[in-house]
Amino acid sequence: MAKALRTKDKIIVAAEKLFSEHGFEQTSLRQITSEAEVNLASVNYHFGSKKALIQAVMARYQSVFMPALAEQLYQLQKNSEQVATKDVLACVMQPLIALRQVRIDGPVIYLRLLGYAYSEIQGHLRKYTMANYGEIVHEFFQLIQQANPNVCSKTLFWRLHFSLGAMLFAQTSSQALREIAASDFGEETQAEETLLKLLPFVAAGISAAEPDPKS
Amino acid sequence: MAKALRTKDKIIVAAEKLFSEHGFEQTSLRQITSEAEVNLASVNYHFGSKKALIQAVMARYQSVFMPALAEQLYQLQKNSEQVATKDVLACVMQPLIALRQVRIDGPVIYLRLLGYAYSEIQGHLRKYTMANYGEIVHEFFQLIQQANPNVCSKTLFWRLHFSLGAMLFAQTSSQALREIAASDFGEETQAEETLLKLLPFVAAGISAAEPDPKS
DNA sequence: AACTTAATTAAACGGCCGTTTTAAATAAGG
DNA sequence: CCTTATTTAAAACGGCCGTTTAATTAAGTT
Numbered sequence: 001m002a003k004a005l006r007t008k009d010k011i012i013v014a015a016e017k018l019f020s021e022h023g024f025e026q027t028s029l030r031q032i033t034s035e036a037e038v039n040l041a042s043v044n045y046h047f048g049s050k051k052a053l054i055q056a057v058m059a060r061y062q063s064v065f066m067p068a069l070a071e072q073l074y075q076l077q078k079n080s081e082q083v084a085t086k087d088v089l090a091c092v093m094q095p096l097i098a099l100r101q102v103r104i105d106g107p108v109i110y111l112r113l114l115g116y117a118y119s120e121i122q123g124h125l126r127k128y129t130m131a132n133y134g135e136i137v138h139e140f141f142q143l144i145q146q147a148n149p150n151v152c153s154k155t156l157f158w159r160l161h162f163s164l165g166a167m168l169f170a171q172t173s174s175q176a177l178r179e180i181a182a183s184d185f186g187e188e189t190q191a192e193e194t195l196l197k198l199l200p201f202v203a204a205g206i207s208a209a210e211p212d213p214k215s
Numbered sequence: 216m217a218k219a220l221r222t223k224d225k226i227i228v229a230a231e232k233l234f235s236e237h238g239f240e241q242t243s244l245r246q247i248t249s250e251a252e253v254n255l256a257s258v259n260y261h262f263g264s265k266k267a268l269i270q271a272v273m274a275r276y277q278s279v280f281m282p283a284l285a286e287q288l289y290q291l292q293k294n295s296e297q298v299a300t301k302d303v304l305a306c307v308m309q310p311l312i313a314l315r316q317v318r319i320d321g322p323v324i325y326l327r328l329l330g331y332a333y334s335e336i337q338g339h340l341r342k343y344t345m346a347n348y349g350e351i352v353h354e355f356f357q358l359i360q361q362a363n364p365n366v367c368s369k370t371l372f373w374r375l376h377f378s379l380g381a382m383l384f385a386q387t388s389s390q391a392l393r394e395i396a397a398s399d400f401g402e403e404t405q406a407e408e409t410l411l412k413l414l415p416f417v418a419a420g421i422s423a424a425e426p427d428p429k430s
Numbered sequence: 431a432a433c434t435t436a437a438t439t440a441a442a443c444g445g446c447c448g449t450t451t452t453a454a455a456t457a458a459g460g
Numbered sequence: 461c462c463t464t465a466t467t468t469a470a471a472a473c474g475g476c477c478g479t480t481t482a483a484t485t486a487a488g489t490t
Binding site: 025026115118119123126153154155157158159161162163164165166167168169170172173176177180181184185187189194197198199200201202203204205206207208209210211 | 240241330333334338341368369370372373374376377378379380381382383384385387388391392395396399400402404409412413414415416417418419420421422423424425426
């Protein structure tokens with residue numbers, strides 16, 4: 001029984017690493033079981049299928065991140081009458097850091113997984129997220145609207161997805177971009193620094209004045 | 216000889232469509248040759264390999280887009296002493312529209328191809344682009360710097376890639392997002408409208424004031 | 431017209447994929 | 461200690477992949 005959990009965990013740990021590095025579909029079960037040093041068939045024994053393994057990996061992070069996000073949003077709307085866009089956005093930082101409890105490099109892993117999940121299994125992840133954590137997502141959106149009363153909801157919807165795209169792209173190609181930045185500007189950029197640079201960018205973009213419709 | 220060009224073109228047309236819909240690695244040569252109604256082996260005969268086909272597809276669009284972008288940038292810096300961020304960004308619109316001359320839906324196809332190219336073949340596309348059109352990219356960056364003298368170069372580098380990520384993400388998941396937006400807000404969103412919504416977002420993000428380093 | 435070159439075709443190659451089946455080893459319960 | 465599940469292990473399954481081969485057809489040249 002104790003050994004069994006070991007095997008299952010070894011698969012999860014290896015799968016998270018390889019999925020976050022190469023994406024879901026580009027990672028084969030043979031790569032995962034080789035990295036985990038377990039037998040190929042044990043994946044299907046413990047998880048049923050590759051798709052189920054992917055879901056298990058994602059669910060493990062979502063189940064930690066989403067409740068933590070809900071708590072942050074609750075504290076924000078409780079303690080402040082007038083919320084600012086940057087404060088709502090900042091609510092995602094602590095839950096991200098909380099992912100260290102599932103894995104030391106959990107925050108980075110989760111963001112990269114999210115990026116691949118969005119580009120590879122399109123609507124699937126969104127459907128799962130909305131079904132299980134729809135209220136949290138909805139509350140996040142409401143707070144963003146509250147912070148930007150002069151921007152129409154439809155525009156905010158798009159701008160939030162632009163922001164998501166900026167974050168996921170930056171994370172997915174983070175390593176390559178940081179190398180280029182280092183060779184162009186001489187300074188090293190840390191992975192977490194990227195997220196800090198992102199916040200003012202998306203905060204300004206979300207709150208930008210809507211252009212004249214006659215241009 | 217006339218028939219030969221037909222086959223080669225039929226492959227290109229089918230490949231562009233399927234690549235832009237499902238990505239490069241997810242699209243098999245058998246899908247392409249089936250869609251094009253040509254023999255499987257003709258891809259390797261006319262292009263040499265799948266990788267060469269991908270490069271041919273991308274090069275066809277880049278060779279139209281990049282010179283057109285260079286012309287726009289030249290006109291901008293020639294006619295205005297003080298350039299604004301939104302004007303530099305607007306320089307990409309006409310070259311995008313010019314892609315209609317390679318295919319009716321060229322602009323959309325090109326952006327989606329770009330998105331997959333960045334996420335799937337990471338450094339490869341960037342290397343190719345810089346080797347062939349490095350000066351144009353560099354001039355674009357210079358104009359952005361010129362328009363934002365108060366933002367340091369390194370920050371602008373990251374913000375431009377955030378912008379690229381926002382655009383590519385919006386295009387890659389454009390169809391799904393537009394469906395969601397339609398069901399949530401009742402109005403249909405056109406594909407081109409998405410790009411217009413993007414401009415003020417990234418313009419504001421790029422020009423955002425840099426935050427205090429002590430936060 | 432015959433001949434040379436180019437283009438198309440059908441079939442097969444080796445390789446990796448996710449999954450399943452088989453049997454052996456291990457742990458748990460009576 | 462023996463029986464019964466549970467877990468690991470190795471091998472094979474069918475399927476799709478990119479690529480190559482060899483034979484056939486079409487086009488171009490003198």
